[in-house]
Amino acid sequence: MRHELGRTLLTAEQIAARVAELGAAITADYRGKTLFLACVLRGSAVFWADLCRHIALPTVTDFCAVHSYGDGTDPSGVILLSQDLTLPTTGREVLVVEDIVDTGRTLSLLRAHLLTRQPASLRICALLDKVERRQVPVPLDYVGFTIPNEFVVGYGLDFAQEYRNLPYIATLKAI
Ligand code: 5GP
Numbered sequence: 001m002r003h004e005l006g007r008t009l010l011t012a013e014q015i016a017a018r019v020a021e022l023g024a025a026i027t028a029d030y031r032g033k034t035l036f037l038a039c040v041l042r043g044s045a046v047f048w049a050d051l052c053r054h055i056a057l058p059t060v061t062d063f064c065a066v067h068s069y070g071d072g073t074d075p076s077g078v079i080l081l082s083q084d085l086t087l088p089t090t091g092r093e094v095l096v097v098e099d100i101v102d103t104g105r106t107l108s109l110l111r112a113h114l115l116t117r118q119p120a121s122l123r124i125c126a127l128l129d130k131v132e133r134r135q136v137p138v139p140l141d142y143v144g145f146t147i148p149n150e151f152v153v154g155y156g157l158d159f160a161q162e163y164r165n166l167p168y169i170a171t172l173k174a175i
Contacts, residue, residue, distance in 0.1 A: 003073075003159060006171035009152055010145060015127075015169065018144045019047070022125060023054020025142060026095065034058040036092040036119070038085055040110065041065040043099035046156030046164065047127045047144075051097060062087045066106050073151040073159065073172065079106050081113060094119040095141075099156055100128040104136035111138060128152065128169070 026035070035057050039048040041064065052059060065083035094114060101107055107124060114122055125142035132149045153159050154166030163172075 001174050003172050004175050005153070005163075005166075006150075006173040008168050008170050009147060009150070010155075010169040012155075012167040015144075015155055015167075016050070019050045019127075020054050022142050022144060023051055023056075026051075026125065027054075027056045030057055030093060030095075033093050034060065036087075036089060036094045037061040037097055038089075038094055038114065039063050039097045040099070040106075041083065042164075043156050043158065044097050044127075047099055048097045051125070060087065060092075064110070066110055068106055079109055081110065084113075085117070089114065089117040089119045091118070091120050094122045096122070096124045098124060098126045100130065100152070101126045101138065101140060102130045102133050104134045104138040107138045108136040127155075128157075 035055065037048065037052060037059055039045065039061060052061065062085040064085045066079060067082040068079045069077040096110065098107060123141035126140050127144040129140060129143045129146045130149055131146050150171045152169050153163035153172050154169040156164050158164045159172050
């Protein structure tokens with residue numbers, strides 16, 4: 001099945017304004033601390049790059065990768081932590097930076113794993129939340145936008161590795 005871009009769901013301006021707000025909230029909440037940002041590859045790379053520049057705190061960043069073996073726009077297959085963080089997180093204030101929460105299965109697995117690494121605290125910042133699709137409850141501490149149940153691309157989010165460079169977020173439709 002072929003796909004093309006549908007409607008714009010969030011403009012670059014809307015995203016930039018909300019990311020700045022998230023950065024300000026995080027800065028206020030962690031004042032006086034060094035924040036450990038755990039960026040979940042690949043989809044969160046663009047979000048992390050913007051968000052971290054709105055956090056006025058000392059930060060350390062590390063990357064992990066989660067792969068979900070799904071089918072096209074249905075990413076509901078087997079989930080694998082394909083790359084763990086490389087830095088120790090014991091006693092650190094860890095904030096997971098995630099692009100999108102759909103069923104919650106990926107973050108639930110990642111959260112359980114990160115808790116075994118004994119952080120001082122573990123919170124989650126997700127840019128997009130498809131709350132209607134949740135199957136597994138997962139606590140989200142910072143959310144950029146709640147979005148409807150549609151497959152979206154852009155601002156780091158892909159379809160078959162395409163569209164990550166779009167500066168806005170759009171739906172994808174089958175043609
Ligand atoms: P989960 O269902 O475990 O919460 O989400 C699994 C993963 O599916 C997300 O981390 C993301 O990579 C991918 N995903 C879920 N919904 C979308 C979507 O609308 N667009 C894109 N590009 N990826 C999605």
